[in-house]
Amino acid sequence: MSTFESRDHANEKHYVSTIVVVFGASGDLAHKKTFPALFQLFQAKLLPENFRIIGYARSLLERDVFVKKATSYIKAPADQVASFMEICEYMHGSYDNAEDFVKLRENIEAGEEKASSHKMERTSDNILKNRLRIYYMALPPSVFLPVSENVRKIVYNPEVENHLVVEKPFGFDQESSRVLNSQISKDWLEAEIFRTDHYLGKEMVKNIMALRFANTFYEAVWNKEHISNVQITFREPFGTEGRGGYFDQFGIIRDVMQNHLMQVLSILAMEQPASLNAEDVRDSKTAVLKCIPPIVLEETLLGQYTKSVDGTKPGYLDDDTVNKESNTPTFAEVAIHIDNDRWRGVPFIMKAAKAVDVAKVIVRIQFKDIEHSIIPKLARNELVIQISPEDKIYLKTIVKEPGLSSKLTLSDLNLSYSAVFDDSLIPEPYASLLLDVIGTDHSNFVRADELDEAWRIFTPILKRIENEKIVPLPYPYGSRGPEGESDFHIRFGHYKPRQLDYKWFSPEDRSGKYDANNKL
CATH class of the missing domain: 3.40.50.720 (NAD(P)-binding Rossmann-like Domain)
Structure with a gap:
């Protein structure tokens, strides 16, 4: 279907x-x-x-x-x-x-x-x-x-x-995942199995395919010729909060990156499927994963939260259910490279963090500078897809400020779902996926070979962390992350504008500026 x-x-x-x-x-x-x-x-x-x-x-x-x-x-x-x-x-x-x-x-x-x-x-x-x-x-x-x-x-x-x-979890690493899938496959057909990753049920994740393949101007620039880097970020403002013993078995890489964020990456990076049929979509996702070499420690930043600066929030190791010698990361930032003609040379920077300053899941696609531009380099265009806490798409754009001066500013073209589709049912991810199960639509579920490729990419770094007892860097509960967090993505080509103000209005700010037809 x-x-x-x-x-x-x-x-x-x-x-x-x-x-x-x-x-x-x-x-x-x-x-x-x-x-x-x-x-x-x-x-x-x-x-x-x-x-x-x-x-x-x-x-x-x-x-x-x-x-x-x-x-x-x-x-x-x-x-x-x-x-x-x-x-x-x-x-x-x-x-x-x-x-x-x-x-x-x-x-x-x-x-x-x-x-x-x-x-x-x-x-x-x-x-x-x-x-x-x-x-x-x-x-x-x-x-x-x-x-x-x-x-x-x-x-x-x-x-x-x-x-x-x-x-989920679908195994602990590539080997255990293969054992699990082998045991399941003895009794069940692949067509009968629906491996759930609730991120595939999120409205904005499902929207990525429409954004890419239904809009000429996006698909035309969706490649290494125009895109400098892609950031996929998951941030939670709370810690393990009572489930430290469970979390300590897995860590942030297994809990969020190998499954949720890799699913987002595969949809962002895949080639256009032969059709919208489930198997064609999953073929394209698997194909791009096969082009990704395993993550290396040298392009990884690991952290583990300590108590908050004011002492009101406990550190990860303060949880009685967590081993006091645990090196399980609660923060991880990695660089992922895709070795194919579309993406070669474009880093995908993936970050997941617990007990940080804000709650946000976001995709940030930063475009390259214009060559030989008559306007000095001030800022780059960015397409931002916000998955949570609010469904939103916006395009950061340089414009001239109104008035007699020629001052430039950075603003956005903004589609906020709560403002535009206020009367639409936006289902919870689990509801969306259950409807797909009833309708026998496998498009938003993980196939066995796709899962195997995702584990192939992450298993070597997980083994190194555990076998070599890599110690994550400390960071206070409620901060942005460990030392080096703010510079990690810059290392891989992300450019932060410093000369421009950023003019942005939330839907609430704009509410009084629209007429009855939602026009300025």
């Missing part, structure tokens, strides 16, 4: 019944992400007819406790929440007990039979016998494989459509 058609045609298969089994239904991921995402689709009337949700977990929960947990992060009128919970139920069961999976299978089959009987009462169209089962693994890696194997052996029905949704 085409990427840009899936929203309109997610329900075109007209399933007689669709059942989602949320494994790990009593856990944080299910409460914070999975159930709120399903509710958003329910509220928007995007779920298929005869849709059921079965929460499955080891915890023994009464119905009222399950309802309270499942709705704890849903903000909506009580009657709507109550209607949503009517299609939800909870089952207590082990992750390695065959008898519990037999009970799950019987529950699913009973629901499908009821839905089929109801459907046949209203139509004699025997074509409408499709049934969809979605097995959503909101589980820690330690129990994923036993659940996957038991579902395949006991619950799986080859006569219906089966979708397995897998949450």
Whole structure:
């Protein structure tokens, strides 16, 4: 199915019944992400007819406790929440007990039979016998494989459509990722597997393809002839906050860079796919990853946060669940190079940081200087794609200030989604991805070979950090990062303007300056 058609045609298969089994239904991921995402689709009337949700977990929960947990992060009128919970139920069961999976299978089959009987009462169209089962693994890696194997052996029905949704982390390095994929592939077809990276569900990440391939003036300059460097930055203003023991197993490179930010990079850098079909898109993403050599330590900056300057925020090693000798980075900045004709010589500077000064995920594409310009070098044009906290695209542009002088200033051409598309539904990433799972659109999910290439790029640097016990540089909680952070991207060609003021207005600032037609 085409990427840009899936929203309109997610329900075109007209399933007689669709059942989602949320494994790990009593856990944080299910409460914070999975159930709120399903509710958003329910509220928007995007779920298929005869849709059921079965929460499955080891915890023994009464119905009222399950309802309270499942709705704890849903903000909506009580009657709507109550209607949503009517299609939800909870089952207590082990992750390695065959008898519990037999009970799950019987529950699913009973629901499908009821839905089929109801459907046949209203139509004699025997074509409408499709049934969809979605097995959503909101589980820690330690129990994923036993659940996957038991579902395949006991619950799986080859006569219906089966979708397995897998949450990250997808392994710990290239070797463990290959083992995991090998074990999954013994039981499941690649077409049945949906490896979820929620960044692929973010509105502005999905927008990159439209921006590139639907606009002549962007695609015409999307190459080494015009672009000096590309920065992909992830910044969080909080630390591990109670999950230090978990984070310490992975670090910022595994937690954010190898998956989320590499997905953004692959869409930014790939060649135009043969079509918008899922496999063509994933072919293009994989192809560009194959052109990237492994990251080297000499082009890496690592940091680990310490307590804040005022002493109110603890350092990473102050967490009782973290090893006091841990060298796990909470800040990393790396230079990535793409050895192909489009990008050779253009550094992609990737940065991820926790416990820094601001919350922001942003892509900054800096263009080269104009050769032999009659105007002295003052600043470079930059295309900025802000992924969070606000969906925004803006183009930094040099203009003459109004008035009798010839003074130049730096301003922007700004598309803020909240101002322009204020009445549009911008779904949460998990809701968007779940709709793709229902619609069998793999475009925004990670394929096995694509995942393998991403691990190939990062595994050598991860091994060096661990084997050589590389000590990250300290930086205070709430700062910009470790010493050298401000100069790292300049080392790879990024140019900071120093002579120009920057005139920028937020949508709120501009609100009084627009007429009824949103024109100045």
